[in-house]
Amino acid sequence: MKHMLKYFSSLCLLLMVTLAQAQEKPAVKPNSEASTQEEIQDSIQVKKDRYGLRVGVDLFKLTRGFYDKNYKGIELTGDFRWNKKYFLAAELGNENKTTEDDRLTTNSKGSYLKAGFDYNMYENWLDMENIISVGLRYGFSSFSEELNSYKIYNAHPYWGELPAIPASEKFNGLSASWLEVVTGMKAKMFNNVFVGFSVQLKTLITNKKPDGFDNLYIPGFNRTYNGSFGIGFNYSVTYFIPLYKKKVISK
Incomplete structure (x- = not known):
């Protein structure tokens, strides 16, 4: 038991x-x-990247006419997000610029189109859409140039410089094309509105000149320096139009 x-x-x-x-x-x-x-x-963090069209205007060209009596112009800008890093980009504009040189005064007037791409080098956090980019453009301009006045060179100015001689000779059907490297940034200020700037380094490919004359200013290309080199600046405000979204999973 x-x-x-x-x-x-x-x-x-x-x-x-x-x-x-x-x-x-x-x-x-x-x-x-x-x-x-x-x-x-x-x-694992899951987010959705927005894809769409961004359109805007270059404020630098738009406001330059207020303080520069020799300039009138406008440039419309746009880009489309192709994938995570690349954007298709284009600029369309019109310029009217009077150039006053030591020996002559000319007026260039015409339109231009630039097209290419931007590559975004900036790694955004969640819900950020800022851009720090480098890109390439091909530009083409169609314009006219008018010689307003000129001075005859005097090798022995004992009696002083000769006065400017009025002229009114116009050259139509001019054109030029170029390549430019673009670097810049865009920052999202508030919902769908971006502010940005860019700097462009340009080199001419083709340049149709008047007989016995030169193109001192090419719309879209700007002032020509040393024959084929040019620079440009852009300060833009753009609005983003979202079209669709893509999921992004990052670890």
């Missing part, structure tokens, strides 16, 4: 220990699974 009681007591003790272990395992396992899921959620 004593042996049976000892056996029964031992059996009950064994069952109690087994039940206690069985109860502890489910309590530990869910906590472990929940912890693992939380770690996975923390390590």
